[in-house]
Amino acid sequence: MSGAGLAGDTRLPEKGLGLALEILEQVARDDRGASAADIARAVGAPRATVYRVVNSLVRDEYLVRRPDFSGFLLGTRVLELAAIVGARKRPEHAPLLERLREETGEAVHLFAFHRSGLLVLDEDDRRPLSNREALLADPARSAIGHLWLVAHPDRRLPQAPCWSTDAPADDVRAIHEAYAVRGYTEQVALLSADRGCIAVPIHDDDARPVGAVTLSTSIARLSVAARHVGALRDAARALAPLASLSGW
Known part of the structure; x- marks a missing residue:
């Protein structure tokens, strides 16, 4: 109505x-x-x-x-309900993520950003998130959280209520500096002692990060896995129109 x-x-x-x-x-x-x-x-x-x-x-x-x-x-609970409903049908992004998972041999996940935190859109069932609770609670402990901080430089607690931990200013500054050089974010052993992650942004029509595709692997393989950044960027560009249509 x-x-x-x-x-x-x-x-x-x-x-x-x-x-x-x-x-x-x-x-x-x-x-x-x-x-x-x-x-x-x-x-x-x-x-x-x-x-x-x-x-x-x-x-x-x-x-x-x-x-x-x-x-x-x-808020978060409405977005989560929308994601549950959307999960009942095969999403348009599924073939692209499946292909990326096969090509890299690593865990690949898809996230959307909202004003108060993160939404997991597609978790790799064969290689699930190592510490989902910590990832969604503290933006400083994950590559995707780092990217959210880059995309929302003016949003801090309590304006972002889904985060239970606020990132220290020095950490946020370092995250921005590293992103300016790489064009993606990276974390090592912050969620799990033996794993690291790379997050590449998905941009909307105004070039704002609205989500990300991430690759997680063992620390021993992280430097080698960096060779997949190009494939992650290609996937992010292909996902951008879907992000705009679905209103991430």
Whole structure:
């Protein structure tokens, strides 16, 4: 149901699940971040009621506040639900990742960025993430976390609530300097004592990193695995149109 249709709908519930769903729909329609006042006008509900429901959705991570507190964006739990639904059908990126896994012989994963953290879009089933919990909690401990920090230089805790650990300023500066030289990020033994990882960015139409394809391998093979950076970059370019279409 569109915002225009809501204005004259006298049956709109002002409490509970019905209003919460209407609010989530309005936020999803505005990728710049809808304000609470805008949402209240669109759904035709009292502003105080909308504020209460919005605060509840933020608390439960269905919404997240913009860093400048000017509005709200979809949160981690909505993005996770979308990923679960998408996983029921074979995604368009699957053949490309399968080919890359076969060619490199290494673990290859696909991630998307959102304003508050990372989303695992495609994990290598045969070679799963070595420490998924730590990877999604601390941006300083993974190559993909490093790349998220590069893509979001102005976003720090608590504006990025999915990260439970904030990266020290000196570490972030070093990550930016290394990325400026390489054009990708790398970590060694930060998640697992015997493994390292390379992350190559996927850019949107405005050249902003919106995700990444990563390659993980043993530390002994990491320098050799660097020869696959070209293949990872080719894959990232091929994935860019899919990222734009799916709105990563």
